Amino acid sequence: MPGNKTMDEFRSCLFNVLESMAKNTKLLIQNSKEIMELLLPVIVKKVESESADVRFQSLKAFTDFITQFLCDDKIYNSEDNNEST
Numbered sequence: 914m915p916g917n918k919t920m921d922e923f924r925s926c927l928f929n930v931l932e933s934m935a936k937n938t939k940l941l942i943q944n945s946k947e948i949m950e951l952l953l954p955v956i957v958k959k960v961e962s963e964s965a966d967v968r969f970q971s972l973k974a975f976t977d978f979i980t981q982f983l984c985d986d987k988i989y990n991s992e993d994n995n996e997s998t
Contacts, residue, residue: 952978
């Protein structure tokens with residue numbers, strides 16, 4: 914089915930873009946609020962997909978972003994955010 918192949922290629926490109934975004938510290942710092950409030954919830958919803966590939970890629974993208982956020986003091990400071998711990 915040609916449409917399915919096109920969708921798979923689009924999805925693959927989209928996840929490649931997300932992976933590149935997660936590696937760009939400057940982009941993450943400048944857009945951390947928007948990424949956390951708008952992008953990450955959409956990625957999390959895709960973790961519930963019926964497709965194993967989509968679940969894996971979504972979880973990987975989410976983990977890539979969260980790891981960067983937790984490792985950067987400019988975005989996440991555990992001393993300032995200790996009320997939930």
